[in-house]
Amino acid sequence: MTYELILTRTEGRVAIITLNRPKQLNALNDQLMDELGSALKAFDADDGIGCIVLTGSEKAFAAGADIGAMATYGFADVYKNDYITRNWEQLRSVRKPVIAAVSGFALGGGCELAMMCDFIIAADNAKFGQPEIKLGIIPGSGGTQRLPRAVGKAKAMDLVLTGRMMDAAEAERSGLASRVVPLDKLMEEALGAALQICDYGQIAVMAAKEAVNRAYEGTLADGIMFERRLFHATFATSDQKEGMDAFVNKRKPVFTNR
Numbered sequence: 561m562t563y564e565l566i567l568t569r570t571e572g573r574v575a576i577i578t579l580n581r582p583k584q585l586n587a588l589n590d591q592l593m594d595e596l597g598s599a600l601k602a603f604d605a606d607d608g609i610g611c612i613v614l615t616g617s618e619k620a621f622a623a624g625a626d627i628g629a630m631a632t633y634g635f636a637d638v639y640k641n642d643y644i645t646r647n648w649e650q651l652r653s654v655r656k657p658v659i660a661a662v663s664g665f666a667l668g669g670g671c672e673l674a675m676m677c678d679f680i681i682a683a684d685n686a687k688f689g690q691p692e693i694k695l696g697i698i699p700g701s702g703g704t705q706r707l708p709r710a711v712g713k714a715k716a717m718d719l720v721l722t723g724r725m726m727d728a729a730e731a732e733r734s735g736l737a738s739r740v741v742p743l744d745k746l747m748e749e750a751l752g753a754a755l756q757i758c759d760y761g762q763i764a765v766m767a768a769k770e771a772v773n774r775a776y777e778g779t780l781a782d783g784i785m786f787e788r789r790l791f792h793a794t795f796a797t798s799d800q801k802e803g804m805d806a807f808v809n810k811r812k813p814v815f816t817n818r
């Protein structure tokens with residue numbers, strides 16, 4: 561399959577997937593997520609691949625779901641057709657390790673995508689955040705569930721309620737990123753980790769991943785479903801229209817709490 565919004569390559573037994581909508585800071589739309597899902601599935605099924613690295617550009621891993629695409633959606637669109645959220649859990653079904661190599665912005669859906677990977681190696685310019693609150697919505701792909709598991713309730717609440725960004729050092733300190741390296745060493749570090757994993761027995765690697773996820777996930781499925789219903793519900797509000805219209809038109813939003 562040929563892809564338009566992602567790039568794929570292999571290095572030894574490592575598959576590298578690069579999100580590739582640089583002008584939009586890798587904003588995640590349905591086409592990109594379909595392509596990503598398809599590439600992940602193909603690499604997972606390929607016996608020649610032992611580990612996958614997911615990365616973006618220097619400026620942005622991904623600045624979130626595509627706000628322009630979401631701006632006009634109403635509750636009926638997102639709930640009935642499962643728009644935006646429909647193909648996001650594909651990453652969770654990948655049985656081989658997936659490492660997120662994050663530089664630049666990892667915001668909203670971008671932060672959620674990074675957190676869906678097995679671990680995050682961050683460049684020193686990385687910035688993580690869940691700024692959905694500024695758009696009149698809430699995180700919709702695991703942000704309210706995975707972030708507290710990664711950084712604890714206090715910091716997760718701080719990030720989700722204020723919409724502020726945290727830098728790479730804070731992300732490592734709080735357990736979101738496993739390592740921070742200088743930007744120009746990011747891919748070398750991620751590939752090094754991936755190649756190391758490829759040298760181990762694949763069954764043990766897959767079993768280790770499965771076991772750690774078991775400890776980590778608990779009742780995550782219920783949490784995700786709960787979050788999804790609330791996320792969809794925010795599209796019934798005027799504040800969602802206002803928040804997204806304001807972003808698209810580069811103005812400050814005026815929320816009316818409706």
Ligand code: CO8
Pocket residue numbers: 583584585587588623624625626627628644645646648665667668669670691692695698699700701
């Ligand atoms: N969607 C669409 N376009 C975007 C997005 C986005 N999320 N982020 C940036 N862009 C576009 C900008 O509109 C701009 O386009 P143009 O050049 O045509 O005007 C271009 O990318 C460059 O952006 P900026 O000029 O704004 O660059 P700056 O360096 O000044 O700022 C920021 C970078 C701070 C990252 C800024 O772009 C920003 O705040 N972006 C929005 C971040 C955000 O709010 N993300 C959350 C989106 S909502 C979300 O992710 C919900 C997830 C729901 C679940 C996902 C589905 C399951």
